[in-house]
Structures are given as structure tokens and as C-alpha cells.
Amino acid sequence: MTDQASITIYRRVAGNWSGRFSDLSVFADGEKVGAMASGKEEHIKIPPGSHTMLVKGLLCRSNELKVHLAPQENKYLECGMSLLKGLAWSAISLVLFFIIFLLFLRFFNHNISCAAAATSVVGVIALLISPNEIIYLIETSPNQD
Numbered sequence: 001m002t003d004q005a006s007i008t009i010y011r012r013v014a015g016n017w018s019g020r021f022s023d024l025s026v027f028a029d030g031e032k033v034g035a036m037a038s039g040k041e042e043h044i045k046i047p048p049g050s051h052t053m054l055v056k057g058l059l060c061r062s063n064e065l066k067v068h069l070a071p072q073e074n075k076y077l078e079c080g081m082s083l084l085k086g087l088a089w090s091a092i093s094l095v096l097f098f099i100i101f102l103l104f105l106r107f108f109n110h111n112i113s114c115a116a117a118a119t120s121v122v123g124v125i126a127l128l129i130s131p132n133e134i135i136y137l138i139e140t141s142p143n144q145d
Helices: 017-021 083-107 112-129
Strands: 005-011 024-028 031-036 041-046 049-056 065-069 074-081 135-140
Touching (some): 005 024, 005 031, 024 041, 031 041, 049 135, 065 074, 065 135, 083 112
Antiparallel strands (some): 024 031, 024 049, 049 065, 074 135
């Protein structure tokens, strides 16, 4: 089709070691349309019109970004890890896991291994259901830096 539009998404290099090794999935209007490694670009052909873009990792996601594309137009987006939100999420999680550990420690009559196991299960469940938006997604220009 000659009237196709496109979106180029650049993924900034992750500041933490875990983000460097995992791909992020790119979604347009709820459908997966690509994946990006740290420091790479993803070029997506998409019909003209309004679209809702989203980037997801294993345990995190970006904000939803609405873009409108004219025929043959190319929009540039950038995504990366939001340091402030990531640090805030880590600090809150650490405090909550410590409190939960102390509660389980008391419940299990000071049996450290049982309390640690129970705290780990609660932690994994909390991470899986967390809607945290520690990845940002913004519209930008073709020049990344």
C-alpha cells in the first residue's frame, strides 16, 4: 500500500543491568507489532489514522500514547526506563516486603525460612499484578540525542 504510515520507536539504553538484557514488546491498538532490545530501533508499518501505542516489559509497562498519522507520515517515538519511578517503586517495595517479612516471621513463630518463603510468594504476586508505569513513551524528533 502506498498510503501506509510508519512509526519508528527508539529504545534508550537501560540504566540498570536487568533492563539491558530483556526485550520490550511494542503494541499498537492492543496488538503486538514488534519487540525492541536496549539501544535499538523498531520500525513499524501501520495504517494512517489514530493509534494507541504501548510498550511492555516482563513486569512493567509504559504510559499509553495516542498518535495520529497521515498517509506516508513517519512519527518518531522514544521509550526508556523512568529512573524516578523505578527508584520510588523499589523503595516502596523494599519497605513493604520488610514489613510483610516481619509479620510472617511472627506468624510462623520466628521460623525464618517459612517467613522468607511466604514473603517471596507475596512479592511475586505483587509484581505480577502491578500496573506500574516505570517505562516512559514519548513522541520525539528523528534526532535521538
